[in-house]
Amino acid sequence: MKAIFMLVTFFLMNVYAPEKPVTTVSTVIPICHTPLGSNDMAFLAADPSFQMLHELPAPFHYQGAGEMVSFPTPDGTTASGFLLKSAKKSKKWLLVYQEWWGLNDNIKQESAKLYRDLGDVNVIALDMYDGKVGETREEAGKLMQSASKERLAAITRGAISFVGKDAKIASIGWCFGGMLSLQSAILEQKQMVGCVMYYGTPEKDVEKLKTLNTDVLGIFGSQDQGISPAVVAQFKKDMKTAGKQVTIKMYDAVHGFANPSNPKHDPAATADAYKLSLNYLKKKFS
Structure with missing residues (x-):
């Protein structure tokens, strides 16, 4: 009987014992810090004020030449891009x-x-979100936050292999793509002949900037509250420290001013920046 009593007592103590508190881990990305593995613009993407710098793009449907192609990436998967192949065989x-x-x-x-x-x-626009496109600020912000440095680098490396080891490569990009254009130049090293970046976050590591095999054309807006003039000034200073040349063109315009679908699009600044970029790229490919 004593054994049965002890067994029943043990059972009741376990059934009615208070539960231990459950510790939860917050999944909110802090705005002031870049999460481990995230790209250098992830902290901006999480900031509502940065999201509001992007006006919703006007509806637009492209109809013209070009085709989507896929290529392997070094992380064991595949990536894709929108390809416009030169009619004349070219290594550019x-x-x-x-x-x-x-x-x-x-x-x-x-x-x-x-x-x-x-x-x-040859021109190829790389799909850095693996088929996803943001239709709202919130969607675009989440996509940019979730794009890891590792995956972004794998897509770029895959593209470099796709174009071939003998290719002369230049890059251009806007906003998130401005940052990626500079990172692409760092990865391409000896194959890189030119780099144009529109209002993207610059690389802050001077040692990485020292590996650039080309100068950089940076295009920014003085009214940009995300990639501010102070950020641009520091980039210019860092490039000088790295012993690399950078040409900065600052327009009296907002972030994303060169996007024709942006309601705050600045046609005059866009036309001038495009002319500057085109002349730069033509010289690099000559």
Whole structure:
């Protein structure tokens, strides 16, 4: 009987014992810090004030030349891009990097325009979100936050292999793509001949900037509250410390001013910046 009593007592103590508190881990990305593995603009993407700098793009559907292609990436998967192949066989390649919205029809149109104006240059706009496109600020912000440095680098490395070891490569990008254009130049090293970055976060590691094999054309807006003039000034200083040349063109315009689908699009600044970029790229490919 004593054994039965002890067994019943033990059972009741376990059934009615208070539960231990459950510790939960917050999944909120802190705005002031870049999460481990995230890209250098993830902290901006999480900031509502930065999201509001991007006006919702006007509806647009691209109809023209070009095709989607896929290629393997060093992380064991595949990536894709919008390709405009030169009619004349060419080892010249321009890698185009999307805005934070993704590889949408506006980027395809910009790629086609560059393709026509550059001549015998192959142009490929890389899909850095693996098929996803943001339709709202919130969607674009989440996509940019979730794009890891490792995956972004794998897509770029895959593209470099796709164009070939003998290719002469230049890059151009806007916003998120501006940052990626500079990172692409760092990864391409000896194959890189030119880099254009529109209002993207600059690389802050001077040692990485020292590995650049090209100068950089940086295009920014003085009214940009995300990539501010102070950030641009520091980038210019860091490039000088790295012993590299950078040409900075600052327009009296807002973030994203060069996007034709942006309601705050600045046509005059866009036209001038495009002319500057085109002349720069033509010289690099000559």
